[in-house]
Amino acid sequence: xxxxxxxxxxxxxxxxxxxxxxxxxxxxxxxxxxxxxxxxxxxxxxxxxxxxxxxxxxxxxxxxxxxxxxxxxxxxxxxxxxxxxxxxxxxxxxxxxxxxxxxxxxxxxxxxxxxxxxxxxxxxxxxxxxxxxxxxxxxxxxxxxxxxxxxxxxxxxxxxxxxxxxxxxxxxxxxxxxxxxxxxxxxxxxxxxxxxxxxxxxxxxxxxxxxxxxxxxxxxxxxxxxxxxxxxxxxxxxxxxxxxxxxxxxxxxxxxxxxxxxxxxxxxxxxxxxxxxxxxxxxxxxxxxxxxxxxxxxxxxxxxxxxxxxxxxxxxxxxxxxxxxxxxxxxxxxxxxxxxxxxxxxxxxxx
Amino acid sequence: xxxxxxxxxxxxxxxxxxxxxxxxxxxxxxxxxxxxxxxxxxxxxxxxxxxxxxxxxxxxxxxxxxxxxxxxxxxxxxxxxxxxxxxxxxxxxxxxxxxxxxxxxxxxxxxxxxxxxxxxxxxxxxxxxxxxxxxxxxxxxxxxxxxxxxxxxxxxxxxxxxxxxxxxxxxxxxxxxxxxxxxxxxxxxxxxxxxxxxxxxxxxxxxxxxxxxxxxxxxxxxxxxxxxxxxxxxxxxxxxxxxxxxxxxxxxxxxxxxxxxxxxxxxxxxxxxxxxxxxxxxxxxxxxxxxxxxxxxxxxxxxxxxxxxxxxxxxxxxxxxxxxxxxxxxxxxxxxxxxxxxxxxxxxxxx
DNA sequence: AGCGCATGTGTCATCGTTGACATATAGATC
DNA sequence: GATCTATATGTCAACGATGACACATGCGCT
Numbered sequence: 001x002x003x004x005x006x007x008x009x010x011x012x013x014x015x016x017x018x019x020x021x022x023x024x025x026x027x028x029x030x031x032x033x034x035x036x037x038x039x040x041x042x043x044x045x046x047x048x049x050x051x052x053x054x055x056x057x058x059x060x061x062x063x064x065x066x067x068x069x070x071x072x073x074x075x076x077x078x079x080x081x082x083x084x085x086x087x088x089x090x091x092x093x094x095x096x097x098x099x100x101x102x103x104x105x106x107x108x109x110x111x112x113x114x115x116x117x118x119x120x121x122x123x124x125x126x127x128x129x130x131x132x133x134x135x136x137x138x139x140x141x142x143x144x145x146x147x148x149x150x151x152x153x154x155x156x157x158x159x160x161x162x163x164x165x166x167x168x169x170x171x172x173x174x175x176x177x178x179x180x181x182x183x184x185x186x187x188x189x190x191x192x193x194x195x196x197x198x199x200x201x202x203x204x205x206x207x208x209x210x211x212x213x214x215x216x217x218x219x220x221x222x223x224x225x226x227x228x229x230x231x232x233x234x235x236x237x238x239x240x241x242x243x244x245x246x247x248x249x250x251x252x253x254x255x256x257x258x259x260x261x262x263x264x265x266x267x268x269x270x271x272x273x274x275x276x277x278x279x280x281x282x283x284x285x286x287x288x289x290x291x292x293x294x295x296x297x298x299x300x301x302x303x304x305x306x307x308x309x310x311x312x313x314x315x316x317x318x319x320x321x322x323x324x325x326x327x328x329x330x331x332x333x334x335x336x337x338x339x340x341x342x343x344x345x346x347x348x349x350x351x
Numbered sequence: 352x353x354x355x356x357x358x359x360x361x362x363x364x365x366x367x368x369x370x371x372x373x374x375x376x377x378x379x380x381x382x383x384x385x386x387x388x389x390x391x392x393x394x395x396x397x398x399x400x401x402x403x404x405x406x407x408x409x410x411x412x413x414x415x416x417x418x419x420x421x422x423x424x425x426x427x428x429x430x431x432x433x434x435x436x437x438x439x440x441x442x443x444x445x446x447x448x449x450x451x452x453x454x455x456x457x458x459x460x461x462x463x464x465x466x467x468x469x470x471x472x473x474x475x476x477x478x479x480x481x482x483x484x485x486x487x488x489x490x491x492x493x494x495x496x497x498x499x500x501x502x503x504x505x506x507x508x509x510x511x512x513x514x515x516x517x518x519x520x521x522x523x524x525x526x527x528x529x530x531x532x533x534x535x536x537x538x539x540x541x542x543x544x545x546x547x548x549x550x551x552x553x554x555x556x557x558x559x560x561x562x563x564x565x566x567x568x569x570x571x572x573x574x575x576x577x578x579x580x581x582x583x584x585x586x587x588x589x590x591x592x593x594x595x596x597x598x599x600x601x602x603x604x605x606x607x608x609x610x611x612x613x614x615x616x617x618x619x620x621x622x623x624x625x626x627x628x629x630x631x632x633x634x635x636x637x638x639x640x641x642x643x644x645x646x647x648x649x650x651x652x653x654x655x656x657x658x659x660x661x662x663x664x665x666x667x668x669x670x671x672x673x674x675x676x677x678x679x680x681x682x683x684x685x686x687x688x689x690x691x692x693x694x695x696x697x698x699x700x701x702x
Numbered sequence: 703a704g705c706g707c708a709t710g711t712g713t714c715a716t717c718g719t720t721g722a723c724a725t726a727t728a729g730a731t732c
Numbered sequence: 733g734a735t736c737t738a739t740a741t742g743t744c745a746a747c748g749a750t751g752a753c754a755c756a757t758g759c760g761c762t
Binding site for chain 1: 738739740741742743744746747748749
């Protein structure tokens with residue numbers, strides 16, 4: 001029918017009142033007579049009026065939009081989970097979310113942040129930032145920034161999981177099953193950006209938990225069993241090549257491990273693929289533990305893994321953003337629990 | 352520093368020119384003297400000016416935003432791929448994307464569409480709509496709608512893959528490997544919404560290809576081998592329960608099939624899980640083919656599947672939206688090719 | 703000199719909503 | 733009867749960018 005929505009002015013004209021009255025009726029604030037209310041509501045219905053959010057945002061200097069900067073949503077389902085949780089929380093609170101994937105590129109991330117600023121988003125969540133400078137750009141524009149999972153700045157609020165405790169649970173589980181030759185396949189601290197505040201990074205935390213866990217159980221640390229690198233190639237589609245290579249190397253050692261702790265489910269998938277190819281049965285011949293709990297439903301055998309509370313990370317991230325927008329106080333760092341989920345890929349040590 | 356970006360007026364004042372001149376410099380249109388250009392550019396840099404997109408959108412009556420209505424991004428990576436492709440194309444063209452997941456709920460989808468209208472998005476893509484009425488709401492607001500993958504209306508432009516040809520390739524491949532007992536595990540046409548224009552639906556196409564393919568090769572159609580239902584439970588996390596149940600039923604038949612064609616990778620994953628649990632080796636004992644090519648990199652064995660050109664679906668969808676926004680003519684329906692990708696889950700028929 | 707055209711710049715209404723402010727009436731209180 | 737308060741409504745200037753329109757100036761041509 002009408003190819004354009006009516007405006008407030010048209011509604012006011014039709015109802016025979018002023019725009020202020022229409023506004024009061026719609027906002028349910030101030031004094032309105034029953035008669036006026038009815039006329040306005042009738043006019044709203046008759047014209048199929050819908051408020052123009054663009055005009056409102058200009059007038060109120062709020063966009064009711066938050067920016068979400070992701071690393072690569074197609075590569076790791078972790079980002080999908082975060083995006084969905086943020087979106088759900090945002091919609092429930094009357095906000096919109098605009099998503100950007102930087103794919104590891106500084107300059108692309110920068111472009112995204114500039115777009116966010118031009119849009120006057122009310123806050124930006126990073127999961128995770130490619131370059132701290134891009135996070136800090138926002139401060140200059142008066143827009144709060146929140147970091148999820150990995151923090152690169154000293155200033156932005158930050159929500160993450162307790163990587164150390166989660167990783168330690170994986171080691172304890174494997175040791176409890178009788179494993180003594182446990183390999184670690186994970187992210188190399190040197191390859192991933194560090195926290196400006198020198199908090200321990202994701203990679204450092206997980207690796208330290210492995211080392212401490214082994215030592216606590218009186219087990220040797222074998223350099224051969226520690227394999228560090230990337231979690232996945234950002235340019236690819238998360239094909240598991242890194243995990244495959246690590247597992248192949250481990251299998252070709254004179255004394256291969258009986259268990260592999262991969263600190264990302266995508267690495268774990270590569271490990272499973274290599275084991276499948278080598279004819280090893282999981283968990284009969286080798287046990288595998290992952291980290292994140294992002295792919296479990298898709299795998300056979302279903303993966304034992306350290307579960308991140310992904311939905312809660314997203315929700316908390318949004319809450320922090322809201323608090324910052326409303327200028328409410330909130331603690332600068334929130335740490336959530338990560339706990340082991342035992343499924344089918346771990347079993348008693350062979351022999 | 353400045354907690355607010357400068358406005359055009361402030362830039363103009365600083366540069367000692369009018370706002371029109373600043374505008375001309377920034378838009379690179381009309382006549383500008385070199386001197387004026389330099390003054391303006393200097394003022395822009397000095398004030399760290401960034402155009403206010405909200406104001407621009409109000410003035411130009413364009414939001415440079417498109418809405419993307421998805422079914423459930425956390426359940427099926429197919430939607431992730433589409434979202435990412437749409438986003439990439441949109442950003443390259445200077446558009447933003449706002450995503451909404453209806454999760455199968457009519458009323459939630461309706462709420463999303465109303466939000467899109469209030470935001471004055473320039474177009475909306477559905478992948479896929481829950482209710483045709485929600486798609487048609489947009490026509491009333493003068494906003495073009497495009498359907499991706501599945502069409503429920505007669506009016507919206509539509510991009511999809513050739514499901515019939517893709518499914519037929521899967522059957523031909525299995526027959527070529529010597530399989531004669533081929534089961535079909537797929538979506539029930541009765542459970543999924545139909546096209547108002549009575550084009551053959553996704554489910555009808557894939558099922559027809561199976562039937563025609565079997566007949567073309569002179570193979571019996573066994574009712575036991577055709578298992579129809581949902582692809583996955585929208586409320587869950589795509590855990591493969593449906594596929595597991597189908598595969599277990601098929602394995603318990605007096606004469607089980609030697610190959611299973613599952614018309615969705617998530618169904619195929621469930622099938623693989625059931626086979627794993629039953630101790631069947633893939634592809635030695637049974638071959639499995641999926642559809643979509645969304646999970647291949649995560650699985651062991653890597654899945655032979657009918658690949659949808661997901662990125663191209665998203666790109667084309669965006670192109671259609673753009674054409675509609677610019678009021679350019681474009682064909683109402685675009686059909687892309689779906690082709691088989693042979694990996695590790697199919698092999699010669701046993702025996 | 704007079705005209706046309708290319709070049710360069712400024713003015714200002716407009717987009718639709720908001721909310722501070724002004725105004726008006728009726729009833730209550732002193 | 734004067735003053736105060738609660739109720740009810742209207743006016744209008746923002747918000748910031750855009751671009752149609754008007755107005756210059758200078759050059760070349762007849």
